[in-house]
Amino acid sequence: MMKKNFVSTLLVFLLIACVIVAANASGHGKTRPLKKGILLVAFGTSISKAQISYKNIERAVRTRFPDIPIRWAYTSAFIRQKLAKQGQAIDSVEMALAKMMDAKFTHVAVQSLHTIAGWEFHDLHRNATLFGEMAGGVDSIIVGNPLLAADSDFERTVTALLKNIPKSRKKTEAVILMGHGTSHPSNAAYAALMYHFQRKDPNVFVGTVEGTPEIDEIKEMLLTKNIKTAYLIPFMSVAGDHAINDMAGAAEDSWKSILTYAGIKSVPVLKGTAEYDEIVEIWVDHLKKVLSRFD
Ligand code: CO
Numbered sequence: 001m002m003k004k005n006f007v008s009t010l011l012v013f014l015l016i017a018c019v020i021v022a023a024n025a026s027g028h029g030k031t032r033p034l035k036k037g038i039l040l041v042a043f044g045t046s047i048s049k050a051q052i053s054y055k056n057i058e059r060a061v062r063t064r065f066p067d068i069p070i071r072w073a074y075t076s077a078f079i080r081q082k083l084a085k086q087g088q089a090i091d092s093v094e095m096a097l098a099k100m101m102d103a104k105f106t107h108v109a110v111q112s113l114h115t116i117a118g119w120e121f122h123d124l125h126r127n128a129t130l131f132g133e134m135a136g137g138v139d140s141i142i143v144g145n146p147l148l149a150a151d152s153d154f155e156r157t158v159t160a161l162l163k164n165i166p167k168s169r170k171k172t173e174a175v176i177l178m179g180h181g182t183s184h185p186s187n188a189a190y191a192a193l194m195y196h197f198q199r200k201d202p203n204v205f206v207g208t209v210e211g212t213p214e215i216d217e218i219k220e221m222l223l224t225k226n227i228k229t230a231y232l233i234p235f236m237s238v239a240g241d242h243a244i245n246d247m248a249g250a251a252e253d254s255w256k257s258i259l260t261y262a263g264i265k266s267v268p269v270l271k272g273t274a275e276y277d278e279i280v281e282i283w284v285d286h287l288k289k290v291l292s293r294f295d
Contacts, residue, residue: 036068036294037105038287039096042113042237044074046082050238051087053274057113057237061287068109068291070245071096075120093124097131098143103120106139108121109290113237113274113283114146118184121146142293144286147237147273153282154196158205158279162201166269174227174264175204176218177235178247178255181211193235203227206235209246213254219262229265232256237274244270 012139042054043239054072061070073096075078080090092109099143110128110178114121125143148154165175177197179190180203194206203225207218218251222230232255247255248268256266274280 006066032104032106033143034107034167034232035105036107036109036151036291037071037100038065038068038070038291039093039100039110040070041073041093041107041110043085043120044090045240046079046086046237047238047240047244050240050272053272054113054166056277057280057283059165060277060284061111062070064284064288065291071100073097075114076235093127094131094158097100097138101131101134101137104286108138108141108146109121109287109294110141110184111144111200111283111290112146115144115236115273116181116182116184116186116189118182118186119231121186122184133239135241140294141216142290144290147282148281148287151284154193156282157193157279158196158200160275160276160282161185161235161273162204163234163278164276164285165233166191167266169231169267170229171201171203172227173203174225174230175191175201175233176215176222176230177204177206178243179206179208179211180242181208181234183211187211190235211234215258219258222259223262227264229267230259232266232268234270234272236272238272239275243268243272 013239030113040057041063045051045227073091073093075093080092094114097108110124112121112124129139147155167173172293181187182188190206190208190211193211205218205221207213207215213266229264232247234247236242245254247252248270249256251257256268
């Protein structure tokens with residue numbers, strides 16, 4: 001009886017020892033030095049002039065967090081392939097995180113530079129979280145919110161953009177912001193943003209290229225109000241392909257053309273939202289929130 005008890009106690013101890021050894025195997029029992037990193041994640045653009053937006057974001061992030069290394073990733077595979085053909089290699093989120101794992105980062109703040117929490121943001125959130133669970137990987141990976149997340153983001157966005165409308169625009173003239181739009185439920189953010197704008201300036205409208213509200217609806221609103229001139233401003237971080245062609249282009253179905261046919265003169269402003277420092281500050285504050293969770 002005594003002997004049997006002794007053997008089973010010994011077995012339990014051996015088992016515990018094995019578990020402890022296994023738990024330490026990956027890190028050899030040593031704790032790694034703290035190494036924080038920032039991964040900025042944008043949709044991407046292949047228009048080199050539009051890069052001014054990303055440069056502006058990087059400058060703001062570097063100024064606010066001078067000691068933390070910054071890396072970039074683009075979520076658009078299409079843009080990455082296009083750039084790769086021109087000899088410019090930009091990482092996907094997964095590639096960038098794998099490299100950061102390899103470079104022994106312990107805490108990574110992944111900042112979404114998207115405008116709304118659509119498909120791109122949710123995919124980013126999912127994969128970044130999965131990377132954070134890998135054995136021997138980064139201790140903590142947290143994803144920062146896109147531009148429009150909390151109610152206060154809507155208020156700040158409205159204030160920032162109203163401040164940056166060209167001074168030549170009269171209050172009787174319209175401002176139409178061009179959002180991207182999506183089939184994701186978060187598309188509702190665009191109509192919500194228009195609501196927030198119109199409480200401050202009833203002639204500011206928000207439409208989208210690929211979702212709702214559509215430009216035809218906005219056009220009808222302008223005609224009802226008998227508005228003759230509209231400033232067209234991109235509501236995307238970069239003034240890229242959509243702004244240049246779909247908004248301000250000469251093609252029949254561009255917003256400019258659609259409005260011209262309806263007798264409305266348009267004044268395109270080719271500036272991405274990330275060219276406005278007050279907008280960039282919203283993304284940077286979201287990043288700051290993430291970094292503060294590492295302290
Ligand atoms: Co698009």
